[in-house]
Amino acid sequence: MIFKKIHRGETKRGCYNTVKYVLDDQDNPDRILLVETNFDHPFLHGDCIKEFAKKFSEKIDVDNKKWDLKHRVKTNKLYEHYTISFPKKDNLSPSDVISLSKEAMKRNKLFGLNRSYLLVVHGDCDKTIHAHLVSDRRNKRGIAYNPKRDMKIWNKLCSEIEDENNLTKVLRFEDGNVIPNKALLPQPSKEVKKYLKECLAEALKKPSIPSFVKQLKKQGITPLISHAKNKRVSGISYAYQNYTFKGSAIGFSWKKIIDELEYDEEEHFELLKNIKEYKEQMEALNNISGAVEPDNTSEQYKQLFPSENSPLAQYTSIHRGRHIDYYCNDSGGRVFRETNNNIVIYDDSSNDVIDAAITLAYQKYSPNSTIKLSGSRKFKQRIWRRYKELQQEKPDIYNRDIVGYKPNSKDKSYISGLKEIDSPSIGDQIDNEKNKKELFKTTKLKYRKKQ
Incomplete structure (x- = not known):
């Protein structure tokens, strides 16, 4: 049993899109196996997904604004998105997955069941059956869930539930974190850094930030910015295959980039921010389901x-x-x-x-x-x-x-x-x-x- 954080969102639109994604069967009858929610308007098979997603996200947004007016501690995040995965060899039914997921939520005293949530069981993965959990970050008393230690708590609870229900035991470190199955990667070689430097030097010859990004994408490199809430960019890293390098470590810091290319915060910040968020979400989802973005281009x-x-x-x-x-x-x-x-x-x-x-x-x-x-x-x-x-x-x-x-x-x-x-x-x-x-x-x- 593995609890994994996919995304922590801050907008009503983001919540709407997340709910719509987890409820979309994508024309696969094995994708949506069971849906459970404590929302005022339950979702039934055949209901309009967009309508439910709209009501669910509006409810969370309205509740959050209500608690802000009552001078609760403000939070800039509206909702949480997790997945709870089980190996298929455990032979769990969709209702079992829902039951065990709710048990973990209940045992986490900081989280609990006293908040708006949606659980959707997916069965479209080869090796796992998993549930998506989308929930309000605040409970019914207006207390925001503090996520600083949440993954350690979830992993500890998962380990306990595995023992009690004779589930496949997932290897974990002493602090509760899951030990990855893949072997540790070797230290980056000089050749990899050299390749990155050559690609970045070539990309800096482009006339704009979007064309700079396009050139890096062609070489398999993803720029990842670090930024504050006020949109101030403090640094940049570059992801290549399974490696990530700080820009300053390879001679291509954020300062050097904006010295060479004109940076417009209004236009380019959202572009760079979305590259980072999209990469993080896709990596998290792919780790759960092994999914790969479909290529719809015809052979002809x-x-x-x-x-x-x-x-x-x-x-x-x-x-x-x-x-x-x-x-x-x-x-x-x-x-x-x-x-x-x-x-x-x-x-x-x-x-x-x-x-x-x-x-x-x-x-x-x-x-x-x-x-x-x-x-x-x-x-x-x-x-x-x-x-x-x-x-x-x-x-x-x-x-x-x-x-x-x-x-x-x-x-x-x-x-x-x-x-x-x-x-x-x-x-x-x-x-x-x-x-x-x-x-x-x-x-x-x-x-x-x-x-």
Whole structure:
């Protein structure tokens, strides 16, 4: 039995996304085995996940604000997210997993059951059955859970429960922490540091922070900032494979980075912060389930359109909770955002950005899907014309039907090259007009005029 902290969140939106994630079966009937909550509105099979997640997160947020008004000790964290894992060879049923998890919560006097919580049992891992615990950080009396020693407490309680229930014994140190199965890594060699220095020196030649990050990602390096609550960055480290090096230890401190590259706190802090948080959460989840992010790119697309030639290659993609933001490697500005419900919100309407959005459709949807256009006639015309141009350039790749726009004679002449068209180029900015909701239904593109 292993209790593991996945995330400690500070926003209502973060809680909403976490609850939605743990309740999503991802079209796998073995993923969600059992759900239990002490929330006022219980979750039943078939209920709307988004609606439940919204009510659960709002309840936690409202309670937290209520206790702040009553002058309780304030906390900048709203909720806790843990996993409780058991080896499948223990032959536990989902109800057993719930029961043992609640027993651990009850025995932890600082935590207890007297708080809003959600337990969801997942069975989609090969070696373990595990439960996700999402809970309010405050109990019903408004007392915030102090997490300074929580993992030692949880591990000690897990050891006791293992003994009492004849469960598989997990090896632990004297302080209760789990002994990792993998062997200790050797000390980093000079060759590894040398490689990092070479990569960082090359990345510093880039013109902006996003393009610097993009270059490091190509080399398998992740920049991890250290920062205070006021967004002041105090340092930077670099993660490479299973090693992490402080920037100052290899000659590439945060001061050196901002001396070479222009740093805009408003734009770049969130970008760097989300890189760090995303890496931490994915590592924690992968340690529990052995999950790997799926690659939805079709084999046909990989063969005909290698990644280095993809229209998306000129952008850096950064995960931001339920969004993916795309930044231009050259200018450093954001050009569009992809949300989790497949809507692309534009900050730019150039040919390159249109091409990139179409590329997303080809990566993420089956070959027999259709691109359906909706929105203003002018916007649909520009997308339609650009897509037809791409079909002529690369018919083996752009072979899907496009519907939702009825071309006129000028459009047909434009594509066939029979005569000149006196109209703005596709890459021009879309004119100011009302209701600029330009949707592109397989990818569901939405245009937003840049402020």
